[in-house]
Amino acid sequence: MSIERASALLASARSALFITGAGVSAASGIPTYRGIGGLYSDKATDEGLAIEEALSGEMFQRRPEVTWKYVHQIERACRGARLNAAHAAIARIERRLERCWVLTQNVDGFHRGAGSTNVIDIHGDLHRILCTRCPYEAHVDDYAELAPCPRCPACAAVLRPDVVLFGEMLPLEKVEILRRELARGFDVVVSIGTSSLFPYITRPVLEAAHSGVPTIEINPALTAISTAVSVRLPMRAVEALEGILSRIEPGG
Structure with a gap:
């Protein structure tokens, strides 16, 4: 065999x-990528974007609140998995x-x-959060404690998850x-x-x-x-x- x-x-x-x-x-109950939460299979986001666009580095630079919206959705769909x-x-x-x-x-x-x-x-690691400006970083087990588009407590810059975004x-x-x-x-x-x-x-x-x-x-x-x-x-x-x-x- x-x-x-x-x-x-x-x-x-x-x-x-x-x-x-x-x-x-x-x-562990974590769905494969495009099936996450049943949200992204063959359909656009609320903004009319492909999910790859919403979760891109370019979108994060222009409209971080859009990227964070779908990062939150992904984390919520996976929450509680072990x-x-x-x-x-x-x-x-x-x-x-x-x-x-x-x-x-x-x-x-x-x-x-x-x-x-x-x-x-x-x-990367979805549970590691980094500041886009200063050295601040944190480990976050549950995104429920984060704002929709979280800001750094040290310098007020936008935070980001330590993951590689599209592009x-x-x-x-x-x-x-x-x-x-x-x-x-x-x-x-x-x-x-x-x-x-x-x-x-x-x-x-x-x-x-x-x-x-x-x-x-x-x-x-x-x-x-x-x-x-x-x-x-x-x-x-x-x-x-x-x-x-x-x-x-x-x-x-």
Whole structure:
């Protein structure tokens, strides 16, 4: 079985890179992007904009209240969600390895909450709030305490969530960490619950596969990397990762 092969690869590895997307947090009740709250599938916002326009860096510069309106909606739709067994399994597997990194597109902070220590949250963290002018920052568990378009208590400038909005560059320091770790190499690269649309998400898998490094994909749907990986598990994240963990840590 493929799950046996995946388990054997992770059991024998000393280092691993896990690349995660929305599918890892789906079991937490966090919907995939355009389905959030049932608001954005194939329809415009109240302002007649595509949601990508409303949540763009350009819109935030011009009309931050519009961007904040939909950031609040997204946070409200996800409020109360908790990390799940997939996050916990990745953290458990990490503790068996000499070196492990998690590259995630998710902004929910669940990997760190589960105990993963080396996390590259390439799109940011929805619960970290930054000032657009001064060094002020804060961790906010619940946006209910924020104003519709919040202002900095230190300098009165507009605050923003620490997330990459559409049209914005990825944070350079996180890109550099990823480059550094990829240059060191991994014994196995695992892609979980991501549609693999972005080059910085697909490239680590494809380059590993090209170099003969074992690669694993966990995803019910076919993606751009499905034909390139060593092992493909057409399963949901929780089911696959709990199955792998039970084989690596029988009775654990």
